Amino acid sequence: MSGNRQSIDDGILQAAAAFVARLQSGDATEMDRxxxxxxxxxNPDHQAAYDELRVLWSDLGDVPIPAGRLGELRAQRRRRVAGFVGLCLAAGVAILSLSTPYGDRFRADYxxxxxxxxxxxxEDGTQVDLNTDTALVVRYDEGRRTVRILxxxxxxxxxxxxxxxxVVEDGALSAKALGTRYAVRTAGGGGAADVQVEEGRVEVEAAGQKTVLGAGEAATIDRQGRISLSRADVAAGTAWRDGKLVFSRRPLREVLSTLERYRRGRILLIDPAAGALEVSGIFDLKDxxxxxTALEASLPLRVTRLSGLMVVVQSR
Known part of the structure; x- marks a missing residue:
């Protein structure tokens, strides 16, 4: 795309409209900027989309308008397809949504x-490694240090x-450190939330239940708040900190779901039988x-790249 206005993805235009609407409002903060x-x-396309929608707003005489209206006006002026208007009208909602990446990023400190x-x-010396597509809010006061994972x-x-x-929270669970090193993952994409402890102890609470985890232990929290305990290879589970994804006899469906988190677009598994194939290996999360390609070479699979944003996987 490289900044070509006519080919900029609609999702980027929607996000740009949300930024313009937020920044031209009277309550924009330094965090927003x-x-x-x-x-x-x-991405260069982000700048191109933002510049175009900001100019459009300026052309309208600096009259405060919502992000969705910005997108609608752009669509009218460019005479784009009607479906695009609907996407842009959603931008005003996206900025407030707790379930979208851009909504979470507006609220996040990191x-x-x-x-x-x-x-x-x-500020206290705690080090935090953020995995792909992660957003955090940090709130420190005299009596407590709180990190909320959005x-x-x-x-x-x-x-x-x-x-x-x-204490680390995500709305459904809290994990209080008792002097330790640990990972917390929120629920998303159909997966459950979990806590994995590398060192020390962590007190986990969800839906009124409490448990204390030690090194090498993990807690999985389902959507009803139920806590399940297990042993965990924390080094493998958090190898993403070193740019690696490590799998040991994991089902292909789980491996593909993980890979999808590190790329734009979708990986579509259309063969349920193939999803049960076991995968062991170490992969570079940046590639x-x-x-x-390695999975296709080592398993009876056919990987078809329909576009830069869609990959189809099936049995060979």
Whole structure:
């Protein structure tokens, strides 16, 4: 696409409309402006879309209008297909939505894009590794350090401070560090939330239940809040911190679901029988196409790339 306005993805235009509407509102914050700068730096198309919609708003005499109306006006002016109007009208909703990447990024203090892994240091010395498509809100006060995961997964190497407990929350669970290193993943894409402990202990609470995990233990929390305990290979489960995805006898459907998290678009498995095939291997999370090629070479699979955003996997 490389910034060509006519070919910019509708999802990018929708996000740009949301940013323009937010930034021209009277209650825009410095956090909003920083989120915009990060988003613009991700892709040249982001800048092109934002510039076009900002100019459109300026042409209208700086009259405050919602993001959805911006998108509608652009569609009228360009005489794009009617379906695009509907997408852009949704932009005003997307900015407030808790279930969309752009809505979560507006609210986040820190976030990563799809396929990005990033390490940050919090004010108390705690180090946090953010996995792909993750968004965090950090709130520290005198008596408590709280991190809320809006989406995704993060690994925490917690700086010890008995007077200020460190708690990670996602709305359905809380995981309080008892001086430790651990990972928390929110529910998403049909998967359950989980907590994995590499070192120390973590108190996990969900739906009124509490349990304490030790090193090498994991808790999985289903959508009803029920906690299931198990042993875990935490090093393999959090190898994404080093740019690797490690699988040991995992079903193909799970492997493909994981790979999809690190790329834009969809991986569509159309053969349920193939989904049960076992996969063991180490893959580079920055090259999911290479991982798909390796799976096709080692398993009775056919991988068909329909476009840059759609891959179909079936038995050979």
């Amino acid at each position: 920083q989120a915009l700068e990060r988003w613009l730096a991700e 976030y990563t894009g799809v396929g990005e892994v990033r390490r940050i240091a919090l 989406r995704g997964e993060a690994f925490f190497a917690v700086a010890k401070n008995p007077l200020r407990p460190f 999911t196409d290479d991982a798909l």
